[in-house]
Structure formats: C-alpha cells, structure tokens
Amino acid sequence: MYSRSKLDELARDGFIVSGATGKPFIKDYVGPDPEIELDNIWDDIAPRRYEISRKLPSQRPLLMVERLVRMTTDVGDLVVDPFCGSGTALEAASKLGRLWIGGDISSTSTFASDKRLSARANFQKLEQEDLQSFQRFPTNVEFSAPFPTFVQPIKLELHSVAPAEETLHTEYKEILGKNAVASIASTADQYVIAFLNSNGGNIYWGIRDSDYSIVGVNLMQDEKDELRRLITESLHKAQPGITPGMYHLALYELEHKGSPVPNKYVVRISVPMQRFPNLFFTSGNLCYVKTEAGKVKLNGPQIENEVRRRLAEHLAP
Numbered sequence: 001m002y003s004r005s006k007l008d009e010l011a012r013d014g015f016i017v018s019g020a021t022g023k024p025f026i027k028d029y030v031g032p033d034p035e036i037e038l039d040n041i042w043d044d045i046a047p048r049r050y051e052i053s054r055k056l057p058s059q060r061p062l063l064m065v066e067r068l069v070r071m072t073t074d075v076g077d078l079v080v081d082p083f084c085g086s087g088t089a090l091e092a093a094s095k096l097g098r099l100w101i102g103g104d105i106s107s108t109s110t111f112a113s114d115k116r117l118s119a120r121a122n123f124q125k126l127e128q129e130d131l132q133s134f135q136r137f138p139t140n141v142e143f144s145a146p147f148p149t150f151v152q153p154i155k156l157e158l159h160s161v162a163p164a165e166e167t168l169h170t171e172y173k174e175i176l177g178k179n180a181v182a183s184i185a186s187t188a189d190q191y192v193i194a195f196l197n198s199n200g201g202n203i204y205w206g207i208r209d210s211d212y213s214i215v216g217v218n219l220m221q222d223e224k225d226e227l228r229r230l231i232t233e234s235l236h237k238a239q240p241g242i243t244p245g246m247y248h249l250a251l252y253e254l255e256h257k258g259s260p261v262p263n264k265y266v267v268r269i270s271v272p273m274q275r276f277p278n279l280f281f282t283s284g285n286l287c288y289v290k291t292e293a294g295k296v297k298l299n300g301p302q303i304e305n306e307v308r309r310r311l312a313e314h315l316a317p
Helices: 004-012 060-070 088-095 107-118 126-138 181-195 221-237 300-313
Strands: 016-018 025-026 078-081 099-103 147-150 170-173 201-205 248-256 259-271 290-291 294-297
Touching: 004 016, 004 088, 060 088, 078 088, 088 099, 181 201, 181 221, 181 259, 181 294, 201 300, 221 248, 221 259
Parallel strands: 078 099, 170 201
Antiparallel strands: 016 025, 099 147, 201 259, 248 259, 290 294
C-alpha cells in the first residue's frame, strides 16, 4: 500500500503502531484532529475488497464515506444521496447520527440497499407521487417506486387522512371481514401483476378508499408471518415468476394521540416501475393492468393487442 519512503515518513511522525501480535498498523482517528492535516490524496484508507466480493453495486469504502460525512455535516443534519447504489452513504449517515434520504433508479441497487440497511436501521417506503406530501410526514420517510428512496421510519396516525389521493400508481383498500390475512393474500398477486404490467405503484390495505381515512388492519405476530408467506408463495407461482426483488412488502405501525395502537397496521406492497416487454399472469393464468379506476382483467383479444403494442414499442428505434 505504501512506498518505503512513505512508511519511513509515517514511522518518523508516529503514525505506525504495533498490535498485540506485533503486526504494524497505521494509526487512525475517530474524528477530526487539529494536528492532522489531510491533503487531497487519501492513501490512509484501504480499498474494501471483501465488500466488492459481495457484488454490491457502486461500493465505496465505508471509512472514506464516513470521513466525508464528518467533514461536511453535524449530528442531526440531513444527508441526501440521490444515487445511493448499495447504500454506503446511508449506512455512514445512520452510523454517525445523521438523518438521511437516498434513492436510485436501479432496482438492483435499491434491493441491495434495502437488504444492507435492514441490519442497521428501520425504514419504510412510500410512492413517488407522495413526494409532494413529504412535508406532512415526520422527517424520516422512505419513498419507493418508481424511483425508490430510502430514509428512516414513520408511524401513521389512526383515523387521520392519507396524504395522497388514489391515482394510477396508488390503490387503497379497507378490510371489512374478520380474516384480514386471507382477504389480502387473495388479491395481492392481482395488484402486483397489474402494477408490473403497467408503470409500478402501491397497494395499501387499511386505508378506506371512500374518504382516505387510515383505519388499519388487525394483525397478530403469527398473522404477519403467515401473510408474508402466502404472498411470497403466490407471487412465486406467477408466470413468469416474480422474485422478492421485484416488489416490497411493508407494514406501517399505527399510533393514536402519541401512543402505539397494538397489532394494528397499514399493509403496503410496492412495485417499482420496471419496463418489461412481456406480460405477467397470476398462477391462475389471469392478466391484469392498472387503470385510474383500479385494476382491469384483460381478455384474450385485449392480451393480444397489448402484446403487439409492447413488441412494437420494444422494437422501436
């Protein structure tokens, strides 16, 4: 890593120390030190080859990004990374007590960030059209498809009004029956298929579509696990198969007047905008697309016309 002359200089300045086994190390500092002056060549941070072996996109040494965050922000500041890749800057910000928002148009990147950040921070996602309502939430919100973004968590207020109306990318559903798991699992694949065949979007269970009131869904811990299992199995049987990286299931905790409401959630499935030349079908060979009025099942001639349109669009120069 260092030339002999550089090592001699480091040793002379007291920057080489011995570990417990006698192995030499370069002295590192947790925070800025007024006696240390860094120039524009940072050769004291080694590349993290073991991180590259994980095949994470846009990977940068975490120590380097931490230094950048320390140099340019204070604790409590907001760090924004609109091209977050594998989420290194977001992890550094979270580790150093900064708020953070990050996004990336690549579903591979956002899936890697999601997996990586889950080990360190709790966060949730909302749709792109909700960005205009961002100021109505606490600072820590995460927005997903069609441009996924990662930030820290929020809790929704029971009986409040959802901050965005139903659109082509947003659908609200209230659960009226007693078996919430069965109600959600029976239609989840249809909405995921519809969003995949269209331009992405979110389906929320626990928000009344007549007045957008947040009413929640009653779910015990075992029911949450069962819901995740049923949705995963259902989507795995779709044609072509739908992998977990093509959608995101989240449960929003609810509170009322500052106190958590036990076992009550808003369930959301988010589908990023992904341009596929083919159509997706449910395990029952049904094909859906999303419209302003909801989801629509296509019949034989409609499927043929949609395939022709997509093929022409795909082959267009």
